[in-house]
Amino acid sequence: MVGSGPNGLIGAVTLASAGLRVLLVEAAGTFGGGLRSAELTLPGRVHDLGATVMAMALASPAFRRLGPLPVEFTHPPVPAAHPLDDRPAVLVHRDAERTAQGLGRDGRAWLASVGATARAGFPLVETLLSPLSPPRAPLAAARFGALGALPATVLGRTLFRTVEGRAVLAGMAAHSVLDLRSPITAGYGLLLAATAHLVGWPLVRGGSQVLADALVERLRAAGGATVSGHRVRDLRELDAPVVLLDVTPRQLRSMADLPRGYRDRLGRYRYGPGVFKLDWALDGPVPWRDPAVAGAGTVHLGGTLEEIALAEAETVAGRHSPRPYVLLVQPYAADAGRGGHTLWGYCHVPNGSEVDMTGAIEAQIERYAPGFRDRVLARHTMTTSALERFDPNLVGGDIGGGAASLGQFFRRPVWSATPWRTPLPGVYLCSAATPPGGGAHGMGGLHAARLALSDLRSGRVRPNSRRQFSATA
Ligand SMILES: Cc1cc2nc3c(=O)[nH]c(=O)nc-3n(C[C@H](O)[C@H](O)[C@H](O)COP(=O)(O)OP(=O)(O)OC[C@H]3O[C@@H](n4cnc5c(N)ncnc54)[C@H](O)[C@@H]3O)c2cc1C
Known part of the structure; x- marks a missing residue:
């Protein structure tokens, strides 16, 4: 091996x-x-070099068949948040109904898409994670495929009517590191969001x-x-x-x-685009303008569906977006045992890029959390080549x-x-x-x-x- x-x-x-x-x-x-x-x-500050959010591990048959491991999965109060300018952040809760209530006019569409994916449960997840095996949940997979095959931009605009509904789908779909106008990006968004309801987005304590x-x-x-x-x-x-x-x-x-x-x-x-990753040691929590974001394990920054789609399209086209989509993880929301307030975030960059995106990433955080930079005690940055040195599988920074x-x-x-x-x-x-x-x-x-x-x-x-x-x- x-x-x-x-x-x-x-x-x-x-x-x-x-x-x-x-x-x-x-x-x-x-x-x-x-x-x-x-x-x-800083000494004593524990940072994850790669994955922190264990939704896929918890939902995966590969891990579930192992039975109990001596590991504690710890859940943040809110799996994911998506701050927006001049309005409250969208919160994705463990509970689909509660999430739908927060989405107002788009609540019903959320339950019919993300909620239905979560309700299809582990058989659907296993089907999607075993794409070359006979499907365990063929009907649910067909229903999922009808929406999931679409580009996230198309599903976002047809399914949701509000800025909030569209933005939250884009934030989820952008984990795919694809141009959100491409097929199946909606599927990545739906599945990821559904795991928040199915198993939560926990971290490993420690x-x-x-x-x-x-x-x-x-x-x-x-x-x-x-x-x-x-x-x-x-x-x-x-x-x-x-x-x-x-x-x-x-x-x-x-x-x-x-x-x-x-x-x-x-x-x-x-290989796909790479990422530029930042880890911070903070002297306290991120000062979010909307305090509800403090409880989220994961925060998607980048604004509306249109903004996120533009940033991702620019990256795929080989450019560095000045207002990138930023994926931020606040482990302290779930785990106090990492030596203090640690934070990590990354944005997507062209494969092999050596551009330092610290300024652009921190500007996106400041946009929703003014005063963030004053909380920073220390930073650690990784360009795509630094990532590849840490793990040769991250070719050109492709995670x-x-x-x-x-x-x-x-x-x-x-x-x-x-x-x-x-x-x-x-x-x-x-x-x-x-x-x-x-x-x-x-x-x-x-x-x-x-x-x-x-x-x-x-x-x-x-x-x-x-x-x-x-x-x-
Ligand atoms: C910054 C970052 C954040 C992420 N966040 C998440 C997240 O929150 N949730 C999530 O689910 N996923 C996340 N991911 C993705 C996830 O970590 C990867 O998809 C996953 O680790 C891939 O697993 P793997 O076993 O295929 O390869 P890897 O985890 O990359 O492991 C490959 C291993 O093989 C070793 N290796 C390679 N070549 C050789 C060789 N020739 N000889 C000996 N050893 C070798 C490497 O050193 C490495 O240890 C993240 C990734 C990164 C980089």
């Missing part, structure tokens, strides 16, 4: 639980990939690293061994009948002698393992009924560059591990074969 992000860890645990002897090799000094935490600003460590312990308890601080550069280093790779296509191309056709197909895989476009929803990283399997016998990709894509849900790891186990059972892969990392297919 190469790489210990959520997909790598779930893959390793699945294989070890099935009785395989597993060795997990991680390039970084700490396990967890996008689940790592560290003191980035930092996401606690979850990564719990998974590593689960692996060791199942007999797995682990090595950190070793970057695998050539698959010939490994000698095992089955190898799961928590890496993206660009890395695989540099690690192995691949058949030319497959190599070319991987070369056509597209989703590749563009989440319609084309790459199924062709991830290649067109195949089993895209986790590579042409090298016994070698599987399991990262966010495989279905169902980005997020701390571990489903790429589960799908790849299940495929490997089925290949072992069917004899397609022989359990005692020594790995020959050459192009044989």
